Amino acid sequence: MRKLPAKLASQLYGAAELIAERGLDGTKIEDIAEATGIPKATIYYHLDGKNAVLEFLLSDLLDMIAGAVGVAVSSSEDARTRLEAAVLAQLGVMLEHPFLCRALVGDLGRATRLPELAGALRTAFYEPIEQLLAEGVSDGSLRQVADPGAVALSVFGAITVVGLSAAVEGPSVDPSTAAVRFSAAVSDLVLDGLATPGSRDQRRGEPL
Amino acid sequence: MRKLPAKLASQLYGAAELIAERGLDGTKIEDIAEATGIPKATIYYHLDGKNAVLEFLLSDLLDMIAGAVGVAVSSSEDARTRLEAAVLAQLGVMLEHPFLCRALVGDLGRATRLPELAGALRTAFYEPIEQLLAEGVSDGSLRQVADPGAVALSVFGAITVVGLSAAVEGPSVDPSTAAVRFSAAVSDLVLDGLATPGSRDQRRGEPL
C-alpha cells in the first residue's frame, strides 16, 4: 500500500457517508467509484481492495483523534484539568466527523481485525487516558483507584460511546457546541460520580 | 422467520465462536453448516440467510442481558444499590458469553442496521440505566446531573465497553469472579468519580 496522492485521498472522503450509511458490505466498489469520482481501476491501482478503503479512512480519523488528544494532554495543567481537556478534544474530533465515526462503529469488527487499525484505536483512545489517570495520582489531582486498568477502560468507554452515539444520531448543526455539552456531562460523571454525599458509605477509607 | 425448534437453536450456538473469530462476512454459510452440524439447506429452510443467524444469536444475548438487568433493577433497594446490581448483572451475562459478545462487537454495524436488534440493544443496555438514574434522584441515593441523557449514555458506555473488551480479550477462566472485579471498578468510577476531595472545586453549588 503505497501512500496515495493527496488529491485521491481527499476524493476518497466522499465514500465515508456511503459506508457509514450502508456498511462496507452494503457498499459496492462501483458505488464508491461513482461517489468519489475515482474509477474502480484506479482505486485498485492504489489500494488493496475494499478493506483498504476503510482502513485509509479510519486510520485518518484515529490520527486526528490521537493528535487532538495528544495536544490536550500535554499542557502544563494538573492531570484532572488535562483529563477534561482530553475528553473535550476527543469528542470534538468525533463530532466533527460523524460519518467517519459511523463507519467506525459500523465496521468496528473489521476494524479490530485489521491489525494496524487495532493498534491505532488503542493509541488514539485508550492509552492517553490510562496515562492521565496515572499522572493524576502522582500530582494529587485524581484519586487512586483499586483497578486502574479497568477504570481507564470505563472512562474510555464513557467518552467513546457518547461520541459514537452522537455521531449515529446524525450530524449536528454545531459540532463544537455539542462537543462542549457532551464533554461536560462526561467529565461531570467521571470526576464527581453519581453518588450523593449521603450515600457515600463504602469508600475505601479515604477521608471525605 | 418462524420460531425455530429448540434442538436447532442450541446447535446454532456452535456458530457463535466462528462468527466471533472471523466476522459474519468471513464466515461462509457452509462453514456454519459444518460447525453446527445443520446442513445448509436446513438452515435456509428455517432462516432467511446469514443475517438471520446473527440476528438469532444476538437477540438471544440481548434478551439474557435485559432479563438479568431487569431482575437486578427490580429489587426494593435504593437506586444506587440497584445500579451496582445492574452493572454486575450486565457484566455477568456478558462475561458468561464472550463469543456472543465478540460477535456483537464484530458486527455491531450490521446489528444496528437490523431494526429489531437496534431496539433490543437499546432495551437491554440503555433504558434500564436511564430509568435508574431518574429513580436515584427521586429517592435521594443518586445526585441530580445537568444532562441526564448524556450521563446515562456515559454510564452505559462505561459498562458496555468494559464488558466487550473483556470478551474480546478472550474467555476468562472464571467469568463470575471477573464480573465482580470489573463491576467493582465500574461502580467505583460511576458512583464516586475520580476527583480527589481537594480538586472538587467546580461543583454546581451543592454542598460537599
Place this chain on the structure above:
DNA sequence: TGTTGGTTTGTACTGGGAGTACAAACTACG
C-alpha cells in the same frame, strides 16, 4: 396400511459482485 403435510437434506443452478488482467491512453521528466 395408505394418505397427507410438515421437515430434512443432497444436488445442481443462478446471479451478483470482488478482484484481476491487460492494453490503450495520458502525463512528466530527461
Place this chain on the structure above:
DNA sequence: CGTAGTTTGTACTCCCAGTACAAACCAACA
C-alpha cells in the same frame, strides 16, 4: 523522442449467498 509511472475502460474469473427442486423422512391419523 523515450522511458516510467499513472489513469482508465473493458472484459474477464471466481467465489459464494441464496434458490430450486426432488427425494427421503417422519409424524399423525383414518
